[in-house]
Amino acid sequence: MTYKAITLVKRPETELTDDLLKVIDFSKPTPTDGEMLIKLSHLSLDPAMRGWMSADEKSYIPPVKLGDVMRASGIGEVVESKNENFPIGTRVMGLMGLTEYALSDGKGLNKIPKELPADAILSVIALPGITAYHGVFEVLKPEKGQTLIVTAAAGSVGSLVGQMAKNLGLTVIGVAGSEEKCQWLTEELGFDYALNYKDSNFEEQLSNAAPNGIDLFFENTGGVAQGPIFNAMNPHGRIAVCGLIAEYNKTEASPGPSWIGIIKKRLTIQGFTMPDHFHRINEYGQALGEMLEKGELKYRTHVLEGLESAPKGLNLLFNGENKGKLIIAL
């Protein structure tokens, strides 16, 4: 009666090497009063996990302790229960970790309907969707007619950001790292422009796509695209800093742009992370569910099989090789 889980055994220096995570066999626990045992069916791999592996105590959420099961969100079903709010058969979503089974008292878990496919939940209703929703509606506050740019636009968050902005009547520019991704953005998702930041004439493409400048910037990557986009911002522009995936694996993070542009253009730059806003998950989830139902949000998933695929899967996020939301099917 054992199950597998992945524990964090070493913190990353720069790259996510093979020796940081370790698959361990655990004995299956028995729930005590108020607890339940959940069998995970799907796990989500998200860029935020890179930060949770690091030791920075000042970060927005405590790092995973060495030796603990690695934090991750997932979907599962209650298979044993001593908690009357979560009877056997209840389907739940939450930060249960890279594991096949999890013991929980229900705190921080959300019940989800059985009929919603797991890929829709993890791609839209879970972390990517609520992150996109919060960044768009609470930080950028878009207005019809504005121009919005989003980096890692083909990623799980970025692709939703762009679609939400399109649905609100904005001109949307996506920045991604391959022709295939760019094509998906314009042809399938309806982005107005998709630019490959690896192109040598990226800045020229940017000024062609945004001849009147950028009003709203949803930043997921950092890296080479940041400077040119920052320089193209319009007066009173707003920037939501959600992720800097190009920076996390560096020994020393690149500096940001000079603050002179912040004054001259009276910009507002705001960083956000979702744990501050988890109390709004139900509200956001409902809005996202309605968008899904109306067919307003498309997504694609990149599914890996089995718990052991998690460590290599995480690296796909940082080398940009994933195509769509990374999900592990157990």
Added chain:
Amino acid sequence: MTYKAITLVKRPETELTDDLLKVIDFSKPTPTDGEMLIKLSHLSLDPAMRGWMSADEKSYIPPVKLGDVMRASGIGEVVESKNENFPIGTRVMGLMGLTEYALSDGKGLNKIPKELPADAILSVIALPGITAYHGVFEVLKPEKGQTLIVTAAAGSVGSLVGQMAKNLGLTVIGVAGSEEKCQWLTEELGFDYALNYKDSNFEEQLSNAAPNGIDLFFENTGGVAQGPIFNAMNPHGRIAVCGLIAEYNKTEASPGPSWIGIIKKRLTIQGFTMPDHFHRINEYGQALGEMLEKGELKYRTHVLEGLESAPKGLNLLFNGENKGKLIIAL
């Protein structure tokens, strides 16, 4: 019947050299219907003038055209009038330029009571005061018990920012460039701490003054203090970017801090310039007048004599040698 005015004849490259501004004799004009002639009594020298001399079309206010009288705020009295709203003897304040006389239709000018001393007006009610007021109350939104840091703390804006924050019950740290200024801040203005950014152990002094971190940062300078202060920001901290006086004379502005801190600490960084908020001048002026009356705001002025002292006076702002609000008495 001539008067002197200073015109902009060349734009600055880096330093403010002697050949940029030129004193010219003009014939005294006669007001036509709706106009009036104002005799200036006091001019204000402000850091913002550096930006107005540059050619950057994207800046928040159009640059002064080459050959035009240099923009500056000042105080004067109406000496001839064909505008019934501004009879002879009316005292006015506004952006009338580096000049002994100005012709105006009254647009953008504010009437001011005769009994208020010119140094109180230009130090508190004019640009420095409304800038400090807007930055503190509309951008930083301080709460009692928080820790606020302000750079160029002995400057005309910074000294008011710190005093407003003290009056609201915050712990206030000022950053300045000399021991004399630091002493003035703590002994005369009641700042809790004043740090000299030129001290080799500035970072150590900063962490001693703010053992629990910084909640609010009013940025006037850029330069070497910016990085350490940014690193000391607390989660959910707010930064008002008002000026970067250490950067304006550089050929290339220094980069800002990495945006990783913006995410980890969910910071909000907001740039502002006052021309966006000139419609609130009366409201702010009234609040500032009340603070002055209650004795809540101290100030000191550095007075130069005669129009010709303006070019050298401007340089004092950028080498940090002025002691108090720079005013030219005509």
